[in-house]
Amino acid sequence: MDSKLHDKGIPEDERMDLMKRLATPDYCYNGNPTVHADRLWRNVESVEDVENLAKHWSLTLGKHGCKNLISEGAEGMLQAMVISFGGLQFTLFDLQLRIDPDILHNEITFQSLMYRNNTINVAIKANEESSTPVIEVSLRDRSKVPLYACEGGCLNPVQQLNQQSRRFPIFVTDPSTPILYISHDKKHLAEVKHTLHLKSIVNYDQHIKFKKKGAGLPFVFWLGIGSAIIIFHMFLIRLICKEYYSPSMLPTTK
Numbered sequence: 001m002d003s004k005l006h007d008k009g010i011p012e013d014e015r016m017d018l019m020k021r022l023a024t025p026d027y028c029y030n031g032n033p034t035v036h037a038d039r040l041w042r043n044v045e046s047v048e049d050v051e052n053l054a055k056h057w058s059l060t061l062g063k064h065g066c067k068n069l070i071s072e073g074a075e076g077m078l079q080a081m082v083i084s085f086g087g088l089q090f091t092l093f094d095l096q097l098r099i100d101p102d103i104l105h106n107e108i109t110f111q112s113l114m115y116r117n118n119t120i121n122v123a124i125k126a127n128e129e130s131s132t133p134v135i136e137v138s139l140r141d142r143s144k145v146p147l148y149a150c151e152g153g154c155l156n157p158v159q160q161l162n163q164q165s166r167r168f169p170i171f172v173t174d175p176s177t178p179i180l181y182i183s184h185d186k187k188h189l190a191e192v193k194h195t196l197h198l199k200s201i202v203n204y205d206q207h208i209k210f211k212k213k214g215a216g217l218p219f220v221f222w223l224g225i226g227s228a229i230i231i232f233h234m235f236l237i238r239l240i241c242k243e244y245y246s247p248s249m250l251p252t253t254k
Contacts (some may be wrong), residue, residue, distance in 0.1 A: 018072060022114050026090065028080055031064035033087035033099055035108075057081065061159050065089070082110060088122075090115075094183035097122065097135070099206060101172045101179060104133045108217055115145045116184045118159070124170075135162055135168040145184050152179040153201045154192040172207040174200045 010018075034040050040057060044050050058077075061070055066080040080252050083090070086108055087098035095115050099108075109123040119140040127134050137149050139161050147161045152171035159166050161182070177196055183189050202210070 007211075018075075019114075022069070022072060022075055022079055025066050026065060028066035028069045029061065029064050029084040029087065030082070030089050031060070031087075033103075034060065035086060036082040036103065037160055060084070083183075084111065086110060086122075088113070089178075090220060093185055093188045095120075096178035097180035097181075098178045101123075101170060101204060104170065104204070107133075112140055115182065116147065118147055120147070120182065121165075122180070123165075133170055135170060136165040137168065137180070137182065138165040139163050146186075147182060147184055148186045148189055149180065149182045150189050150192070151181075152177060153196065153198065153202070154181060154189055158185075158186055158189045170204040171201050171251050172204060173198050 010069045010245065037060075040053070042049070042053060044053055058070060061067075061077075061080045061084060064084070065085070069076040069080045082088075087100075088110070089098055091093060094112070106123055107123070109121070111121050113120045113122065118213050121136075121140055121234045122253070123136045124133050125136055126132070127223045135151065139147065143162060149161055149166065149168065150156065150158045151153075151168040153173055155171075159168075172179075173196070176197070177198070179190055181192060
């Protein structure tokens, strides 16, 4: 795949248009995160393997909103792949992080994501004071266009981003929604919470606690098993006692 951005023969105005398209890639990526998709991370041992792997990537990205982006050459393909790793998705008004909270036991960092003439760094790291993961967001360079962000649910005040890392807690919602929103439109982020219509929202620690608590079989099941065991033993004891204390049924000898 050719690199259009680094083509020496490309006119400057076309180069600027390409940069603009790379920074606003439609609705890429709207599928499940590809970081755990085994089929996309196979070992390659031949040219044919490389070609097949490239086809799988291109098909996956193209079918999940990245068709226009990967048509922009190597830079577009690379941008789409990075976006897909964590389930990042561009929309008309924002950039969303849709990664599954249940797989956040690993630290993940996305560097130099292109958005609205800015490059953004997004990292999911463990808090130094606890093992609870948090999201850190910063701008790589001085902001050309103001960017804002809020965590899942957007219940807390919207924060403006800069070159210093901003920390956001991780919230898990029902129904499932993105755990981070980034936008050039502060008003849009302030209105997001009114459009989600959530049944519940809990922080990451509460979510994990509930998940562990509900991982086993229900209490009623164990209560039934315990009752059955007790009743069986009571019946067995009663049977033994009855046999022991009852008159002997053996015939008498003369």
